[in-house]
Amino acid sequence: MEGRDCFRDGNKLYFDWLAVCIRVLYLDKREESFTMEICFSKRAERIEEGIFTILNEKKEALLREGREVFNFSVGTPDFRTPEHIIRAMEAACGEPENYKYALTDRDEMLDAVRMFYKKRFGVELYREQIMSLYGSQEGMAHIALVLCDPGDVVLVPNPGYPVFGMGPELMGAKCVGYPLYEKNHFLPDFEDIEEDVARAAKFMILSYPANPVCAVADDAFYERAIAFAKKYQIVLLHDNAYADIIYGGKVGKSFLSYPGAMEVGIEFYSLSKSYNMTGMRISFAIGNEKVIRAFKKVRSQIDYGIFLPVQYAAVAALTGPQENVLEQCRLYEERCLALCRGLRKIGWEVPDGQGTMFVWAPIPSNYTSSEKFAVDLAEKAGVIVVPGTAFGSLGEGYVRIALVYPVEKIEKAVQKIWESGILKA
Ligand SMILES: Cc1ncc(COP(=O)(O)O)c(C=O)c1O
Structure with a gap:
């Protein structure tokens, strides 16, 4: 065996031995720790996955079914960074x-x-x-x-x-x-x-x-x-x-x-x-x-x-220049009016918002639960909104709609809500 090969084989033996040691010292203990009962803090346990996870699952399920989805639930702007x-x-x-x-x-x-x-x-x-x-x-x-x-x-x-x-x-x-x-x-x-x-x-x-x-x-x-x-x-x-x-x-x-x-x-x-x-x-x-x-x-x-x-x-x-900020505010207002007026036209009484990138809509009179209405709206119209209860007990009776689509898409969503018949159910 040439010196270099001998060195390589020596190295291999060394690494094999090291791998065994790691398994004994670490991996085996790791397996043991899988059976350990971990006690989480009461603070961590108080956090629930909540409605956002449920809405996300609903959205994914609708997409898998090939349905058109209007996701008005997240407050992430669709506008570009200047x-x-x-x-x-x-x-x-x-x-x-x-x-x-x-x-x-x-x-x-x-x-x-x-x-x-x-x-x-x-x-x-x-x-x-x-x-x-x-x-x-x-x-x-x-x-x-x-x-x-x-x-x-x-x-x-x-x-x-x-x-x-x-x-x-x-x-x-x-x-x-x-x-x-x-x-x-x-x-x-x-x-x-x-x-x-x-x-x-x-x-x-x-x-x-x-x-x-x-x-x-x-x-x-x-x-x-x-x-x-x-x-x-x-x-x-x-x-x-x-x-x-x-x-x-x-x-x-x-x-x-x-x-x-x-x-x-x-x-x-x-x-x-x-x-x-x-x-x-x-x-x-x-x-x-x-x-x-x-x-x-x-x-x-x-x-x-x-x-x-x-x-x-x-x-x-x-x-830097602030024109983008002003223009974007104008566009949010346009969207807000398109949504609120559109919903009123189809019989859902939603007052015009005064600011933010959302609309706070009282649920239609044929519903008594925000969560039930939000789930039905997703299933029947493919429109995803957040039930008001996600923001506290006094959010019951409302849903929050994020203004994250251009006017044309908002109008299409309003049309879908109308066609779903949910306001008459
Ligand atoms: C009222 C309010 N405060 C704070 C935030 C989060 O802001 P930031 O991105 O700076 O954490 C939001 C985001 O939706 C918000 O609505």
């Missing part, structure tokens, strides 16, 4: 230095947020009042770590965007829902919140234009909210995800533009919907410096900073 944002991201991706840990928010990005807030909302900011997040979803999921101890009370809207309740609950807080009723234009009645709950509450989440109820708030509402927060020492968190999707010629404002807001709270401003950057995962928490400092401290233990090319894309979005 070209200048993609170019900025591309250029930054070409720089090897940008693949390192970002660690912090770049000053360029913080200054872009400052300039944007001044120009767009008339709000003056310091860099210390701004921090980035991997989307407002992530921010809402973690904020209770900053403001609450286990068992602390927080006020969340019912119906509301799911992470408003799920985030604090996962962090051990106790969520108390404040009701949003149609008769109150889906605004909370601060007088109605019980005194002991108000005294115990650490923070309250507000969000207008509102997902899923599609309402907007006026100046008087924000003034009342700030007075309430001051009276009971409650931090206000305003999610402004739909600041740029508001109809009827209105212009979305920032919560921080109201006197006293900076003392009592912070705002989440996401680039996801305004600039169609949902997948890039970037938004900002902005406002009260003490809250932002504490939030940064907590997040520094979780994360090493937003991917630098995403930070450069955010700069391009905030400092």
Whole structure:
């Protein structure tokens, strides 16, 4: 045997032996661990797969049957990310230095947020009042770590965007829902919140234009909210995800533009919907410096900073042309009107929405359950919507319809609903 072969055979023997050892030391134990009973946390067990999984399965089943499906359930915009944002991201991706840990928010990005807030909302900011997040979803999921101890009370809207309740609950807080009723234009009645709950509450989440109820708030509402927060020492968190999707010629404002807001709270401003950057995962928490400092401290233990090319894309979005944002708002309004008017024409009484990329539709009078109606609508018309109960108990009686198709396709879906006969059943 030549020396090299001898070496190769020696190596082979060594690797065979190593493989046996690995199997004995690791794989066998792994097999053992398959029989181990894993005890999950009560928090994890509280999370249910929920209606979104069921709707997705329904959609897949309809597609397998060769049916035409109109998926109005997900809030992912169908509009393109503006070209200048993609170019900025591309250029930054070409720089090897940008693949390192970002660690912090770049000053360029913080200054872009400052300039944007001044120009767009008339709000003056310091860099210390701004921090980035991997989307407002992530921010809402973690904020209770900053403001609450286990068992602390927080006020969340019912119906509301799911992470408003799920985030604090996962962090051990106790969520108390404040009701949003149609008769109150889906605004909370601060007088109605019980005194002991108000005294115990650490923070309250507000969000207008509102997902899923599609309402907007006026100046008087924000003034009342700030007075309430001051009276009971409650931090206000305003999610402004739909600041740029508001109809009827209105212009979305920032919560921080109201006197006293900076003392009592912070705002989440996401680039996801305004600039169609949902997948890039970037938004900002902005406002009260003490809250932002504490939030940064907590997040520094979780994360090493937003991917630098995403930070450069955010700069391009905030400092670049804003025509796309306005045009897209116009298109959402057109879609909203096409859907609501179309549904009314076929006998389904749906009021026009006021903002967001959704329509909040009361279920037809021949139904009493949102889930039953949503399932029937999928089966009979191939139209998939989210039952209101996915957003809280007071969502019963409604479904949420996402405006993610052009007008022609919306009209086709309305036609399918009519033809299905579901409104007469
Ligand atoms: C009210 C509201 N907040 C936050 C988000 C998520 O935003 P982001 O993509 O910044 O996590 C959404 C997305 O649908 C939303 O509707």
